[in-house]
Amino acid sequence: MTDHGEIDAASLDDEGHDGAAACSVEIIADASKGLDVCGDLFRREPIRSTPVTTSLYPGRASALLRVSAGSVTVGVAAEEAEAYTLTPLGPGAAAALADVLPIDRPSTLLGAAGDVADVAGRWTERCDGAVDTGPLFRWYRLGEAPETRKHKGALRAAGTASIDRAARWMVEFGVDVGLPVSVDAARTRVTDAIHEGRLFEWVIGDEVVSQAIISPARFGVVRINGVYTPPPLRKDGHSSAITAAVATQQVARQKVDDVVIDQPASTAVTNRMYRRLGFASAWNTLAVRLVP
Structure with missing residues (x-):
């Protein structure tokens, strides 16, 4: 972790993964700040970001992982009770999140099936861990x-x-x-x-x-x-x-x-x-x- 609270995640080109440019992961502990700083992604994907945005309440502590490429938010994970709920993930975001998720305890991922598979696959490579598949949810509009x-x-x-x-x-x-x-x-x-x-x-x-x-x-x-x-x-x-x-x-x-x-x-x-x-x-x- 850097002095600014960011965790660098390197490009995966040489490992044959997604080939995306390097991303950084910022930890945000305030819901109001999270809604503001991640607002570019939330406005681009207002419907599919709903599982995350509706978990954030101004004035209440939160644990939000913002993945960015430069100034652009490419993914967000909201943490609650050892579970991480994902927004849609852009290039490099799955690898960046997988590289900072805990490997000393079990945790749960919830998000679009492809994004969850990408994060879980990368995470297992870090720690030789296992993945237990849970329920599939259908979202309706x-x-x-x-x-x-x-x-x-x-x-x-x-x-x-x-x-x-x-x-x-x-x-x-x-x-x-x-x-x-x-x-x-x-x-x-x-x-x-x-x-x-x-x-x-x-x-x-x-x-x-x-x-x-x-x-x-x-x-x-x-x-x-x-x-x-x-x-x-x-x-x-x-x-x-x-x-x-x-x-x-x-x-x-x-x-x-x-x-x-x-x-x-x-x-x-x-x-x-x-x-x-x-x-x-x-x-x-x-x-x-x-x-x-």
Whole structure:
């Protein structure tokens, strides 16, 4: 590491890899700075950068790895709980990231399948480690007005009385999709979302039957995440109802150009539901586990 907090990654030409020019990796520990300094990439790729941009909250500490070639941002990785979420990676970015990722502990990569494979492949060459393939996620972009089929119930913003139940459901959602969330992290996330008006419930009478969280709008994009209905309440259209209602609400906002949502590719019923609601498949991301 240099005196300026940058880690140099040399060109891979002589090793027969991607042949890209040298890149540098800068560690950014402030979310506001990250959104600003990496804004050139985020504006070029606002939709596919959503998994990273929607994880950054001004005023909250962050761990962001910015890969640059000169003054141009060619890739970003957001670190949280020993996991790294990737934006699209430009020339040389995969090698630069692979050369600075930890080799003394396991970690998780999540990003476009090709980028994840490139980073993981280079990383294994550094440490003779192994790669365990995890779930594939399909990302959808709202292409038209959501289906407005009539469903019993109503949408409402969650209040503080819902924190315990919402956190428990977020933990259960993480188990369902193969990306576990700790109880403490879930409680922090839902508390913030409730205070910021970003956690919604579908209610029938006085009973909450489904929930969904939206991200802050980042570069014109809002992400719907954590759509969850408990198993005993499924098959009655609650997840479909809340997704359609929240999407309709968000596309009406002045600062929102696109609404995206993701789901494990293995859940055929939910993937069909999103397509029926007017979402179109946009790209895939892959989770892998790096094991030294």
